[in-house]
Amino acid sequence: MRSLVVPAADLLLGARCAGCGGPALVLCRSCGLLVRPDPTPVEAGDVPAVAAGLNVGVLRRVVVAWKEEGVTRLTDVLRHHVAAAVVPLVADGIPVAIVPVPTSRRSRRRRGADLVDDVARAGARLLTEVGVDAVVVQALTYTRRTDDQAGLDAAARRANLDGALVARPRTGSSPRRVVVVDDVLTTGATTREAVRALSAAGRPPVGIAVVAATPRQS
Numbered sequence: 001m002r003s004l005v006v007p008a009a010d011l012l013l014g015a016r017c018a019g020c021g022g023p024a025l026v027l028c029r030s031c032g033l034l035v036r037p038d039p040t041p042v043e044a045g046d047v048p049a050v051a052a053g054l055n056v057g058v059l060r061r062v063v064v065a066w067k068e069e070g071v072t073r074l075t076d077v078l079r080h081h082v083a084a085a086v087v088p089l090v091a092d093g094i095p096v097a098i099v100p101v102p103t104s105r106r107s108r109r110r111r112g113a114d115l116v117d118d119v120a121r122a123g124a125r126l127l128t129e130v131g132v133d134a135v136v137v138q139a140l141t142y143t144r145r146t147d148d149q150a151g152l153d154a155a156a157r158r159a160n161l162d163g164a165l166v167a168r169p170r171t172g173s174s175p176r177r178v179v180v181v182d183d184v185l186t187t188g189a190t191t192r193e194a195v196r197a198l199s200a201a202g203r204p205p206v207g208i209a210v211v212a213a214t215p216r217q218s
Helices: 002-013 029-034 057-068 072-089 105-111 115-129 154-161 189-200
Strands: 040-042 049-051 096-100 134-136 140-142 165-167 177-185 207-213
Touching (some): 057 207, 072 096, 072 177, 072 207, 115 177, 140 189, 189 207
Parallel strands (some): 096 177
Antiparallel strands (some): 040 049
């Protein structure tokens, strides 16, 4: 049946694989295999960080299609990356609070959604299905307007985000381990600021989980 559905969707709707541009409802089989999560420790500051893949090749094209081209169906693909990156950071049986990096109002208006929150919640549901007690907590908010990070070097990114986040007040205490979640780790400026804000509020994260990490230039 799928052999008939995909060509029909290609003809009627212009359905294209986000990885290679060939006919597919979301991803073709080959690209789906190429972007399978492969959790790897990455450098992101003072707390452990795990990326589900490298922000290159097919995975990079998939992330761009998801973030910039409105292919929100890819959230169902990338939720596996969030879940896979979170698992190495939490001990067995300990509940986890997934804290997504907040999306600016400007980005949310442009994209029509808070994609990081969406994929974090989808990843948390997937973790719950496999027995991990995971919830999403919108614990961070911006204190001021920031510039678009695209095109900024590492120093400019740090300056842009320095002190830009604050943890929301919480009621009571929680036994959950905090994991910060973001889509792409580039210089680490965003996740470092998230860790700083949460730590300042007495909620230090045990780690950072990201869909993809951009390889560092030597």
